[in-house]
Each structure stands twice: as C-alpha cells, then as structure tokens.
Amino acid sequence: MPINKTVSLSSGFLKLFLFSLLLLFKQIILANKKEHTSSLHEKPGVSQPEFISSSAVKQVQKFRKKQPSAQELIEGILSGKTSALSRAITLVESTNVNHLAKANEVITACLPHANKSIRIGITGVPGVGKSTFIESFGNHLTSLGKKVAVLAVDPSSTISHGSILGDKTRMEELVKDPNAFIRPSASGETLGGVARKTREAITLCEAAGFDTILIETVGVGQSETAVHGMVDFFLLLKISGAGDELQGIKRGIMEMADAIVINKADGDNIKKANLAKAEFNRALHLFPTKKSGWKPTTTTCSALTHEGIPEIWKTIEQYVEFAKTNHYFIENRKEQNQYWLLETINEQLKTNFYNHPEIQKLLDATKKAVRNGEFSPFAAAQLLLNIYHDYKK
Amino acid sequence: MPINKTVSLSSGFLKLFLFSLLLLFKQIILANKKEHTSSLHEKPGVSQPEFISSSAVKQVQKFRKKQPSAQELIEGILSGKTSALSRAITLVESTNVNHLAKANEVITACLPHANKSIRIGITGVPGVGKSTFIESFGNHLTSLGKKVAVLAVDPSSTISHGSILGDKTRMEELVKDPNAFIRPSASGETLGGVARKTREAITLCEAAGFDTILIETVGVGQSETAVHGMVDFFLLLKISGAGDELQGIKRGIMEMADAIVINKADGDNIKKANLAKAEFNRALHLFPTKKSGWKPTTTTCSALTHEGIPEIWKTIEQYVEFAKTNHYFIENRKEQNQYWLLETINEQLKTNFYNHPEIQKLLDATKKAVRNGEFSPFAAAQLLLNIYHDYKK
CATH class of the missing domain: 3.40.50.300 (P-loop containing nucleotide triphosphate hydrolases)
Known part of the structure; x- marks a missing residue:
C-alpha cells in the first residue's frame, strides 16, 4: 500500500507539472494574440501609422459626448442640468426601438423624484x-x-x-x-x-x-x-x-x-x-x-x-x-396614472387588430356593408373577431 | 392457357355467387333488425299501448309553437304580428349561444325592411x-x-x-x-x-x-x-x-x-x-x-x-x-352603423385581454404600482401586452 501511495503521489505531481506547463504555454499564446489584435492584424514590429488625425479624434470624442449613458443622463437630470434634460426628452421621443430600454431606464430612475x-x-x-x-x-x-x-x-x-x-x-x-x-x-x-x-x-x-x-x-x-x-x-x-x-x-x-x-x-x-x-x-x-x-x-x-x-x-x-x-389632488394623479396604463393597453390592442393584414383586407368592405345596412354591425364585428383570432392561433 | 382461363373464370363466378349470397343474408338480417327497432324492442305482434294521451300531444304541439323557426319569425314580423316581434326580441336577448345563429338569421332578413x-x-x-x-x-x-x-x-x-x-x-x-x-x-x-x-x-x-x-x-x-x-x-x-x-x-x-x-x-x-x-x-x-x-x-x-x-x-x-x-339624417345613420361595428370590436378586444387568466393575475398589482408612481404607465402597459401576446402564441 505505501508503494502504491508514492506512485499515485508522484503521478499527481507529474500531472500538476504538466498542467502548469500547459497554462504557461496558453498565456504565451494569448499574449502574442493580444499583440496581434492591438496592431490591427498587422505584422508585429510595424508601428501603427498616424493616419487618424488628432482633430478627427476630438470630433469622435465630441460625438460620443452626445450619446451619454442612461446613468449620465439620470445624474445630469437630478442635478438640474437642462442639457441632460433635453437629451433625455429627445431619447424618450425617439422612434428607434433600440432607445426604448434606455429611455425606460431613465424614466424609472426619475419617477421617485x-x-x-x-x-x-x-x-x-x-x-x-x-x-x-x-x-x-x-x-x-x-x-x-x-x-x-x-x-x-x-x-x-x-x-x-x-x-x-x-x-x-x-x-x-x-x-x-x-x-x-x-x-x-x-x-x-x-x-x-x-x-x-x-x-x-x-x-x-x-x-x-x-x-x-x-x-x-x-x-x-x-x-x-x-x-x-x-x-x-x-x-x-x-x-x-x-x-x-x-x-x-x-x-x-x-x-x-x-x-x-x-x-x-x-x-x-x-x-x-x-x-x-x-x-x-x-x-x-x-x-x-x-x-x-x-x-x-x-x-x-x-x-x-x-x-x-x-x-x-x-x-x-x-x-x-x-x-x-380634500385629497382630490393626489387621488386624481393616481387616477391619471391608471388612466394612462389602461389607455395605452386599449390603444395598442386596437392598433394590433386594425393593422392585422387579414383585417386590413376585409375592413373596408365590411364597413361599407354595415354602413349601408346590409349587414348587422354586431354580426359583422363577430365575424372579423373570429377571423382575427383564428389567424392568431 | 385456355384451361387456365376456364378455371379462373369459373372461380370468378363462384366468388360472385358467394358474395351475392352474403348480401342476401345481410338484407334479411337488416330487415329483421328494422322490425325490432320500430316495435321498440318489444316482441313482434304486441301493439304499442296508448299511454300518450291526446291532451299531452296537444300540449307538446302548443309548446312547439312557442319555438317557431327563423322563417316563421321573419314572416310574422314582416306581416306586423307583435307576437312574432316579441318572440324575436326574446331570441335576440337570449344569452344561449345556440340562439345566436337563429337570431342573426332573423336580423339579417329584417335589415332590408x-x-x-x-x-x-x-x-x-x-x-x-x-x-x-x-x-x-x-x-x-x-x-x-x-x-x-x-x-x-x-x-x-x-x-x-x-x-x-x-x-x-x-x-x-x-x-x-x-x-x-x-x-x-x-x-x-x-x-x-x-x-x-x-x-x-x-x-x-x-x-x-x-x-x-x-x-x-x-x-x-x-x-x-x-x-x-x-x-x-x-x-x-x-x-x-x-x-x-x-x-x-x-x-x-x-x-x-x-x-x-x-x-x-x-x-x-x-x-x-x-x-x-x-x-x-x-x-x-x-x-x-x-x-x-x-x-x-x-x-x-x-x-x-x-x-x-x-x-x-x-x-x-x-x-x-x-x-x-342637408343629408345629415342618412349620413348619421350610416355613421351610427359603423360606430356600432367598431365599438363592438373594441369592446370585445378589451374583454378578451382583461379576462385572460395571466392578465387577471397581474393586473391589480400592476395598477397599484402604476397608481403610486413606482412604475411608468407606458412601460407597464408594454409589459402586460407582451405577456398577453406571448400566451396567445
């Protein structure tokens, strides 16, 4: 049994040694790769040319300032800076879907204030x-x-x-x-x-x-x-x-x-x-x-x-x-918050329905038949709703 | 080859004969079965007892008159019978889904009049x-x-x-x-x-x-x-x-x-x-x-x-x-028809959303958070709508 222990121990040391060697090699390889990346895949030894002028760099930095992070906007707004306020409103007004999450982050952080x-x-x-x-x-x-x-x-x-x-x-x-x-x-x-x-x-x-x-x-x-x-x-x-x-x-x-x-x-x-x-x-x-x-x-x-x-x-x-x-002031604000929640939902439900391609195909003809009294408004509504739901399944 | 042909022919006749015999037996069996059905599974020869009194028959016929067909209702209404009118309104008011098609038939037929x-x-x-x-x-x-x-x-x-x-x-x-x-x-x-x-x-x-x-x-x-x-x-x-x-x-x-x-x-x-x-x-x-x-x-x-x-x-x-x-009279009626078409659709879209089990689970808590200004009404609406649409898929 003691012999066996020695063997397993020395085999353990061997494994550790080999593993360390492997790690060392990996680090050397990675270090080399890094160098490559930073020199834009050019051959090592050739220095990066100065084709980016300092004025261009300044311009890029200026542009980057125009796109502050959500955190920067929040800090700016809370410290009363109108420049941050203006930018945040522009963000909220943006129709770019990528801005939505950032806008929501800023709004949510501002709500308590x-x-x-x-x-x-x-x-x-x-x-x-x-x-x-x-x-x-x-x-x-x-x-x-x-x-x-x-x-x-x-x-x-x-x-x-x-x-x-x-x-x-x-x-x-x-x-x-x-x-x-x-x-x-x-x-x-x-x-x-x-x-x-x-x-x-x-x-x-x-x-x-x-x-x-x-x-x-x-x-x-x-x-x-x-x-x-x-x-x-x-x-x-x-x-x-x-x-x-x-x-x-x-x-x-x-x-x-x-x-x-x-x-x-x-x-x-x-x-x-x-x-x-x-x-x-x-x-x-x-x-x-x-x-x-x-x-x-x-x-x-x-x-x-x-x-x-x-x-x-x-x-x-x-x-x-x-x-x-008489507590109407605060109650009214709460009611208004709820009103906008429900109003947004109701508007969106309608938008989804009326913009559905199948409904768009049928709506005008249905409206016309209903307007002229050829078709009951209620029966027609049921028909369109059934078509909409069948397509959603 | 001619012998083979005769054999296959005679075997074909045999098959046909057996199949005809089978059909004959089937018909006899079916005829017997029919007789059984018409005598309500009683033994043949025993006549049906007169346990349905003539007054009961009259009552059933009277009851049947209470459920006139769509065509009977339409004819009654168009000839100005208030009894048919009353029954048709009861039909329209019914919450029984089986009555819906019949009600729609009556309404559609009445629309031109x-x-x-x-x-x-x-x-x-x-x-x-x-x-x-x-x-x-x-x-x-x-x-x-x-x-x-x-x-x-x-x-x-x-x-x-x-x-x-x-x-x-x-x-x-x-x-x-x-x-x-x-x-x-x-x-x-x-x-x-x-x-x-x-x-x-x-x-x-x-x-x-x-x-x-x-x-x-x-x-x-x-x-x-x-x-x-x-x-x-x-x-x-x-x-x-x-x-x-x-x-x-x-x-x-x-x-x-x-x-x-x-x-x-x-x-x-x-x-x-x-x-x-x-x-x-x-x-x-x-x-x-x-x-x-x-x-x-x-x-x-x-x-x-x-x-x-x-x-x-x-x-x-x-x-x-x-x-x-000034043509407002007819124009207004057309607008009203259209109004009820769209109103019915919009109401139904809301009913479907707010009665959805997932929305019912979340709505009260969401409303509360929005009312108290902890959550933007617009962000909350978007969240609920996304959940609703994911469940509909």
Whole structure:
C-alpha cells in the first residue's frame, strides 16, 4: 500500500507539472494574440501609422459626448442640468426601438423624484393668444422664484413641424430665462404617441427640479382630453366676441375647465371682455359639479399689459390648496396614472387588430356593408373577431 | 392457357355467387333488425299501448309553437304580428349561444325592411316624469296614426329587474293601444350587451312596421351616450328648479340634446318652467354648433295636461325635414352603423385581454404600482401586452 501511495503521489505531481506547463504555454499564446489584435492584424514590429488625425479624434470624442449613458443622463437630470434634460426628452421621443430600454431606464430612475409640481393645462383655439399668454404668465411665475417648464401636445405638428411652441419668437423673454425650459410638441403619428412622450417629458422635467409645468394644446381636436388627463388644473383661454369664436371649441371642453380666462382684455376690449365673463359665469353654474368639488372661475386678463395675470396664479394656488385639503389632488394623479396604463393597453390592442393584414383586407368592405345596412354591425364585428383570432392561433 | 382461363373464370363466378349470397343474408338480417327497432324492442305482434294521451300531444304541439323557426319569425314580423316581434326580441336577448345563429338569421332578413322610421331618444334623471311623458307623447303619436314602439336602455335593470318601463302602470292607455308596442329594457351584465340588444330590437320593430321608435334611458350613466348613438333625435327631459336637479345629469348630456323639454309645466309651476326655459336657451347658444347644423330648442310641456306635447312632435318633424334636406339624417345613420361595428370590436378586444387568466393575475398589482408612481404607465402597459401576446402564441 505505501508503494502504491508514492506512485499515485508522484503521478499527481507529474500531472500538476504538466498542467502548469500547459497554462504557461496558453498565456504565451494569448499574449502574442493580444499583440496581434492591438496592431490591427498587422505584422508585429510595424508601428501603427498616424493616419487618424488628432482633430478627427476630438470630433469622435465630441460625438460620443452626445450619446451619454442612461446613468449620465439620470445624474445630469437630478442635478438640474437642462442639457441632460433635453437629451433625455429627445431619447424618450425617439422612434428607434433600440432607445426604448434606455429611455425606460431613465424614466424609472426619475419617477421617485417626479410628482412634486403643479401641472397646468392651457388650451384655446388659434388666435386666442396662447403663446403671448404663456410668455406673460411664465415670466410672472419665474419672478416669484418658480422653475417653469413649458411643454405642448399638438399631434398636428407632424404635418406643420411644430405649429405650437415652435415659434419661440413670441416668448422672447421666457426663452432667455434660466429658470424656464421650453420644449415644442413631440411629433408622432398618433395622439397616443405624442401624449405618451409629453407625459414622460413631465416626469423628466419634474425630476430636473421644475416645479410648475405648463402644457399647451390647441382646442380643436382630441388633444385636450389627453392634456386634461395629465394635468392638475385645466385653463381655457378665450377672447370676447360675438359667440362665434366658441364654435371652434370642441364639445365638452368648457366642462373640463377649472378656469375660463378671457384674454386680450385691454383697451377698447375691456367692456366686451367683462360682458363675456358674466355670460360664461352664468353658463358655468348650469354645469354639473366637478369631481374635485371645485367651482370653476371666470376672469379676464391681458397678456399684453400683464393685467389680471397675478390673479390667475392666485386662483391656481387656491385650487391646489382646496384640492390637497380634500385629497382630490393626489387621488386624481393616481387616477391619471391608471388612466394612462389602461389607455395605452386599449390603444395598442386596437392598433394590433386594425393593422392585422387579414383585417386590413376585409375592413373596408365590411364597413361599407354595415354602413349601408346590409349587414348587422354586431354580426359583422363577430365575424372579423373570429377571423382575427383564428389567424392568431 | 385456355384451361387456365376456364378455371379462373369459373372461380370468378363462384366468388360472385358467394358474395351475392352474403348480401342476401345481410338484407334479411337488416330487415329483421328494422322490425325490432320500430316495435321498440318489444316482441313482434304486441301493439304499442296508448299511454300518450291526446291532451299531452296537444300540449307538446302548443309548446312547439312557442319555438317557431327563423322563417316563421321573419314572416310574422314582416306581416306586423307583435307576437312574432316579441318572440324575436326574446331570441335576440337570449344569452344561449345556440340562439345566436337563429337570431342573426332573423336580423339579417329584417335589415332590408328596417331603417324607415324616426328614432327618438328620451333621457332625464329619475323624477323628471319620463314614463308619464312617454304615455302622453305616445298617445299623441298614435292619435296621428303613427305606430309607436317604446324600448329602453337601462343596464341597471339587471339589479332592479327593469327599473324603467318595468312598471307599465304609468302607461295605462299606451299599453292597451294596438298601435303601440312597449318592451322593457333588456337585461345584461354590460352596457354594451344591453345596447346591442336594444339596437337589434329597433331593427325588428321597424321591420314589423313601427314608424316611430322611442328609446328611454336614465340620464345618470354611460347609457345616454349609447342611446345617442342609435337615435336620430335626442330629447332631454328636465323640470324647473333651483338648478340642483342639473347635478344629477352626466357631463356632456346637455351638449347631446336636440331639444330640452321642461316637463311638469302646470299649475304653480308654469312661471318657474318658463324661467328655466329662458335660462337653458341662454346656455345652449354657448355650445358649439352641432354636426347636423340643427340649433337645439327649449320648450315646456305638461305630460299631465298634454299642454305642449303636440309642439314637441312638430319640432321633431321640423328636425327630420331639416336633417333630410342637408343629408345629415342618412349620413348619421350610416355613421351610427359603423360606430356600432367598431365599438363592438373594441369592446370585445378589451374583454378578451382583461379576462385572460395571466392578465387577471397581474393586473391589480400592476395598477397599484402604476397608481403610486413606482412604475411608468407606458412601460407597464408594454409589459402586460407582451405577456398577453406571448400566451396567445
């Protein structure tokens, strides 16, 4: 037995020795390979030529700075850097699917730092003076020490390339104000897409320390409903007139308003504006009570003379106190979060169905038959749904 | 070779003979079996006892009459038999999936004979006097030679077992009128289901020759939107008061109305009713122009004294002429058909998603995280949709 032990021991040492030798060789081979890689497969001994100029290197480095990591963006936003904020919003707005994960990472990290602001929706038909109002109102807010972010929801900007907020010349002062951040409407094919991007931009702005978010929209489409679903306070901008200007406003907008502000109440217009104010006041009390319990107010203002602008902010402050006291403020935000969850799901389900090639083939003919009363809408719906589900299996 | 041929021939004849014999035996056996079957396995020669009484046979035949074929229902409806109409509506309302094909057959056959009526939606909060109004208005219509069908959309009737139109005692005269057909609200778990059934009942009533369809609904839920989507004219019933009664009315209802009728304008109430009329008139002109181009009217009436009832019908006649002249009438009906096609699809897509077992497992927790701002609504929606699609594959 002792002999056997010695044999097995010495055979063990031999194995260890051979293994060590193997490792040594491997390291030598690897070291050689590394050298090859670093010299771009050129023959060893030949030094790398200096064909990359130093200016080109600088340019590449500059470009790389334009694509910061998610972590860099997050740190930048949380330390209040508007450059990081801008880049993060661009990332969120990107239609490149590869950016989605990074965008979600930034959003998720910002969420705990968001939610500490007042979000105000501002709507009104074109010509009512929205940009001038926001300039005047925004300047008043920054003069009070507020940090103001101005965003927009305007799906039509896909065609007009940013019809609202695009022309920043109307906001001369606010654009230069270091405590203001102005961002034109995201572009996108659908309102749902634009709304998503704007809502995530709110999160980013809040995480960057902006405490007052103004969201502008035009009062002609479905976009006000979307904006109403992402703000705490909804302001309807109007001008005095023969009532004709009301016709441009979509149904139901007046019922959404927490305040109606009659703009351009200056010069000869003051009397007319006061009449309009009285008329809207009478009309408003015919509406059902709002869920918040808040009674909408009607005021006049002039974005030109700044008359009435401070009063609007006071009204909003009163609203916030009122809604925080009766817990509507926080409850409404929770409801809005849930609304966007379900809304996104429902929209996506519809998109998947209506974009399915089999449905696209049949939909127009089915619609036509149903429109003309040749086919029951319910029987036709069932037929299309059955086809869709059979193809999904 | 000739011998071989003879052998093979004679062997062929033998085979044929044996096969014929087999067939003969089989036929004899089968014939015997048949005799056994027809005598219910009793021994041959014993006659069938008369244990089925003739009265029982008559009862069975009567029962069979209760389940008429689709063709019988269609013929009955088209010849204006209310018994066939009632049965067809019961069939449409059935939740038994076996009835679906038959119901669809009846509906499809009735479609070319429908569409020739005026469909009027009537809404108002409980206490406004809807039943009394319909009794009075319906009697006026039949006195003009109209054939009136009264239907209802009230999803709450599932719980209350027909809260509206259930109590026909308020429509004493109309119930007895051979030119009136009254049918309480279909019951169903969802508004979508109730709406579908009512809309198909309209088709059946029209095919049965009813030229004026009144659809009642309560102005407190989503049901008015559904009714608004299936009628030509939408009438909002109100009573005069301090404005408090308005609060029971859902947002947006006033904007849907083609006419506001202030009911109970009798006795001491007349003055107050006229004041309310003036107030609503003022409010109505603040609303945006309707798609039809029609300017909503405000009138007073008393269902008790019949005062103002004929004027309401005249207003509706004016509307129909107006809307037929500008082609809105037919265009709106086509739009409504399409609306119900898409609405049914969208509702079903949602039902399929939210009832999926995997989604049901995750939805509550996801909602909670999103509500509390721990998770972006958009990222969460994407996650749930991915899970749903993976399970569908």
